[in-house]
Amino acid sequence: MSLRQCPMMAPRLRVDAVLFDLDGTLVDTLPDITWCLNRVLLEEGCPVLTADTVRGYIGGGTRAMIGQVAAQFGIAGAAALHQRYMTLYQHHLVQFSRPFNGVWELLEGCRQLELPLAIVTNKAEDMALEIAGSLFAQNTFATVLGQCTGRSLKPQPDVAWEAARQLSVDPRRCLFVGDTEIDLQTARAAGMPSAMAAWGYGRTCTWQAQSPNFYCQHPLGLLRALQQVCAEQDDTVKSC
Template sequence: MNHEAAVRFPKAVLFDLDGTLLDSAPDMLAALNVMRAARGDAPMPLSQLRPHVSRGGQAMLAAAFPDVAMEERSGWLQAFLDLYQQELGKHSGPFEGIEAMLAELEAAGSVWGIVTNKPEYLAQLLMPLLGWESRCAVLIGGDTLPKRKPDPLQLLVAAERIGIAPADCVYVGDDERDIIAARAAGMASVVALWGYRLAEDDPIAWQGDRMIEAPQTLCAAAAWPHGR
């Protein structure tokens, strides 16, 4: 690969949503605290919830209600999602540096999209709130297809829908499942270290192609990995 090719932005970048593009934990917290208040529990602090957000709704319910049996909590998911929908976009926004990074990608002619394990209807509702509905080239949720991350199916279908080979795409995510899915799809990967992680997580062990501390770093073409 010549130097000129090495410093180009990728042809396409696919992103995880929660904990990667969007600091959505405050909206999740507001919904969970409504549920806690209904049970007479004190509000949960944001710091207690944040590490669990990328693990999904059941993990967040477990963090918010550790003394409730899993069998009981498992039936609360839809109630949580309904409350979260009411809070959608009220307390959250893109991480600092995300909008600048997306603008650089767009200016370079790169295509970008979202592949998330969040239910598709909730992800779609967020797009106009963020001003991304006409900018995001593809959006695939956790219930769009029969399989989801860490399975590569979502990433492969996203690449097909935007008409770009997986080897020419980069996937950015803050969870090990993101990096496993990217590797299985034949995509280069970026570990978003600014996202949500448990204390025991070891992002080095995930073996992503790049580990990036802040979105602003990705405003430079040289910061991006290229085809696997």
């Protein structure tokens, strides 16, 4: 699919840092999320959910996911369900979760391009830190920002701006990479260029209205795009 904007009207794209969503962008966390969610649902006497169904709940934060599930099954006390899920998930963060194919190569390529990296996620920050520390080399990411007390969730732009501040990079020069419409909305609200990670969990029918600068089917496609941008500072929207 070709994504193009008029070169005469498009501002010159410059990327000096990359902000990554976590679930569905860097790491396939769906197996562990599904496993833990089904364990607590079985305790409620509810049928298990398929991974594809759970996929549709990911992106807005754990409380939102549990709220949708509780409403689906008529479970009273979503807060208690959320607590039980979080307790279980805390002990099974990387039981089955692994980086998507090509992600390690993408991150190494970013290192060679001297692009500082950050994780910006709606997952609880302590969990995001543990996952990143378990699956990626030390110091891969300059900062990992997730859900914590007093911080707004995506698509509010605050967390993206905070990542840019910590990286000492102008937000307009931070590429925001994510797999859901929420990520693209975050990038737009923060004034950042964006990349749609089509290999992740997002529904491809929802991203077009957000006009991402890149649409990538595979992490290595994104790496090629970054290499070209860094080499040419091209101002054309690309499909990779």
